[in-house]
Amino acid sequence: MTGKVITITSGKGGVGKTTAVANLAVALAADGKKVVCIDGDIGLRNLDVVMGLENRIVYDIVDVVEGRCKTRQAMIRDKRLPELFLIPAAQTRDKNAVSPSDMVRLCDELRQDIDWILIDSPAGIERGFRNAIAPADKVLIVTNPEMSAVRDADRVVGLLEAEEKGSPSLVVNRLNPAMIKRGDMLSVDDVYDLLRIDVIGIVPEDENVIVASNRGAPLALEAKSRAGQAFRNIARRLEGHQVPFMELESQGLWERLARMGRK
Amino acid sequence: MSFFERLTGKKSASSAKERLQLVLIHDRVDLTPAVLDALKEELLAVISRHVDIDPSSVHVELASEGRNQRLVADIPLKAAARQRAR
Numbered sequence: 455m456t457g458k459v460i461t462i463t464s465g466k467g468g469v470g471k472t473t474a475v476a477n478l479a480v481a482l483a484a485d486g487k488k489v490v491c492i493d494g495d496i497g498l499r500n501l502d503v504v505m506g507l508e509n510r511i512v513y514d515i516v517d518v519v520e521g522r523c524k525t526r527q528a529m530i531r532d533k534r535l536p537e538l539f540l541i542p543a544a545q546t547r548d549k550n551a552v553s554p555s556d557m558v559r560l561c562d563e564l565r566q567d568i569d570w571i572l573i574d575s576p577a578g579i580e581r582g583f584r585n586a587i588a589p590a591d592k593v594l595i596v597t598n599p600e601m602s603a604v605r606d607a608d609r610v611v612g613l614l615e616a617e618e619k620g621s622p623s624l625v626v627n628r629l630n631p632a633m634i635k636r637g638d639m640l641s642v643d644d645v646y647d648l649l650r651i652d653v654i655g656i657v658p659e660d661e662n663v664i665v666a667s668n669r670g671a672p673l674a675l676e677a678k679s680r681a682g683q684a685f686r687n688i689a690r691r692l693e694g695h696q697v698p699f700m701e702l703e704s705q706g707l708w709e710r711l712a713r714m715g716r717k
Numbered sequence: 718m719s720f721f722e723r724l725t726g727k728k729s730a731s732s733a734k735e736r737l738q739l740v741l742i743h744d745r746v747d748l749t750p751a752v753l754d755a756l757k758e759e760l761l762a763v764i765s766r767h768v769d770i771d772p773s774s775v776h777v778e779l780a781s782e783g784r785n786q787r788l789v790a791d792i793p794l795k796a797a798a799r800q801r802a803r
Contacts (some may be wrong), residue, residue, distance in 0.1 A: 601733055601737060604737055605737065605740055605741065608741050608744060612744075612745060615784075634730070637728030637729065637730050638729045639730055640734060641730070644733075650784045
């Protein structure tokens with residue numbers, strides 16, 4: 455078995471990388487795959503709290519790289535999904551504690567018996583970003599329909615082109631259908647026109663993302679959540695399935711009643 | 718409708734798109750509008766050493782196709798016949 459390494463990055467901070475990693479990991483694991491997520495943000499770890507695993511950390515990625523523990527020992531098993539693991543970032547070290555070749559070595563080891571390895575890249579385009587993209591088979595860029603997020607995403611696309619990392623795919627996160635409708639937010643088509651890279655996912659803004667992170671239980675497990683559904687769709691597309699994009703139009707009263715009637 | 722919208726008749730999303738289109742082109746080729754202007758000046762100086770051109774009708778700009786950028790220069794030449802007539 456050879457697992458695939460997917461790196462999720464963005465350039466700009468706060469666009470939803472960690473949320474995307476947690477949800478894609480949960481969706482892939484719920485589909486019966488073996489999944490490991492790696493928090494690449496050394497010094498500012500967050501994936502552990504979003505996944506609700508912060509109390510179980512014993513070893514972290516720097517311990518693995520520096521040989522203080524076996525890779526297995528740093529893999530924290532998820533509470534609900536037994537085939538989902540997290541390798542947390544170190545909190546008290548800096549990004550130089552890990553090198554791009556360390557990441558390649560670690561991922562090559564994990565590939566042996568893991569289906570999907572998801573790397574949560576830190577914001578920025580420095581060492582942490584270089585570490586995160588080094589072992590990637592595929593890079594996903596998360597952006598928001600907003601000036602600075604789109605501009606930074608374009609920078610990252612340029613850097614990936616220069617590194618010959620293959621063409622990245624785009625996740626447009628936090629779309630607000632009502633704002634798009636009244637002409638106050640870039641649409642997915644606008645963002646595509648600007649960046650011209652393959653769009654693999656569109657995710658509506660959803661306040662349940664914050665509720666989910668409060669609880670430490672990613673949304674992708676909740677059947678009713680729209681953002682959760684969007685992340686499940688992205689996971690299916692990563693696995694090679696054709697999945698139509700979800701309708702983003704805010705639903706009117708009649709549509710909502712019709713949906714309730716169907717349940 | 719906001720004050721700005723009434724003034725320009727433009728929705729904020731289309732301003733965002735237009736502004737981003739320009740910003741991204743300059744980011745991608747690492748060429749600021751000021752450098753582009755300097756380049757244009759020098760280009761015109763060199764060309765007018767050899768042929769007669771009308772600087773006011775010259776267009777030098779960055780254009781993009783997909784993720785590729787090109788420098789497009791449209792430089793109309795003055796007809797030689799007209800020069801002789803002068």
